[in-house]
Every structure is written in structure tokens, then in C-alpha cells.
Amino acid sequence: MLDKDQILLEGFERIFRVLDNEARNLKDVKSIHVERVRQWEREIRAYARILEDISLPARLILEHILELKYKSGQMAVEAENIIQGFSAINDVRVEEFGLIKISTGNIQLTWRDEVYNYLLYPDKVELRTIDEKTTIKLFFSHIFGRQDVLEFSEITTSPKLLYIHPTLQRYIDKRPR
Secondary structure (H helix, E strand, O other): OOOOHHHHHHHHHHHHHHHHHHHHHOOOOOOHHHHHHHHHHHHHHHHHHHHHOOOHHHHHHHHHHHHHHHOOOEEEEEEOOEEEEEEEEEEEEEEHHHEEEEEEOOEEEEEEHHHEEEEEOOOEEEEEEOOOOOEEEEEEOOOOOHHHHHHOHHHHHOOOEEEEOHHHHHHHHOOOO
16 A cells, blocks of 8 residues: 555545435435435445555556546557557446456456556556456556656566566656655
8 A cells, every 4th residue: 555545545434424424314315416426435435446455556557547537538448359449538446356447438348456467568558367368458648657657666566567668667766765
């Protein structure tokens, strides 16, 4: 866990409790707005799982994708016989047991963190199953930023990281000590 994670998790927990309490108060109300409160609860849980339930390489990737989503960036996907060109990112979430779901364009990409390893390049990532039989490639409209990589500098010690491009490694090597 990163230094700020505990503070974020505590904030998510407080928000979740408020939403959960309001959902209970509204249980007898038939309205689309009540469903929206329940949706917010699910989103808060998904954000907490990003911090708690997945590996550091997967987290770096998801946080980069979330940043792209909020800054109108795009992502392309190649997986087996599926090719999705650069498209807007609709949804990013982590469900129970480290199940990662990303909705982009017309597809929903799903993988379980525990069965994949990661290769990081400045503008793309490769996800490979542990048995190396399946590969998923994610291409980004914006490269990984120096600050993002520095924040996750501990990534180099993760057994789930198979490769890090020399450019990204230099960001880490040149960090102030």
C-alpha cells in the first residue's frame, strides 16, 4: 500500500456508510434516484478494491486508465481475435476477488489480476496469463507520466511485473531519494 492509501480508504468508508444509510432510508421509495444512490455505493466499493485487492502493476494501469477517462483520453485493445480501436473509456471497476472490468467502446474487457503478469511500455501494456497462453494488449492515447510512475516506484519489486521499458525505469532510477 502507498502512504496515501489508508487516508483514501478511510474516506471511501465514510462515504460508503453515508450512502448505505441513505439507501436504507430510501428503501421504500420507488425512484430512479434511489438506484443512483445504490450505484454510487457500488462505485465507492470498486474504488476501494483498487487500493486493496489488486497488485501494484494492475493498480498503476487502472489509475492511468482512470486518468485517461477523466481527461478524455482513449484506449485501444487487442486480445486474441478482438481488436477495438481507440475509444472512450466508459467504466473501470474492480469487483470481488480482484476481477478487473474495463468498458471501452463496444467491449467490456475482464481479467482476474491473480492470473496475469504485466509488461509496461510508455504508451501500452501487455497482460499475459501466468501460463503465457493468453495475451491482452492495451494501447493508450497518452503515455504514462513521470509522476505516475514515480508514485508507483515500488512496482519494480512486484513479482507480477515481467518487464518495464527503460524509459519508465529511468523515471524511477532518477527519483529524488
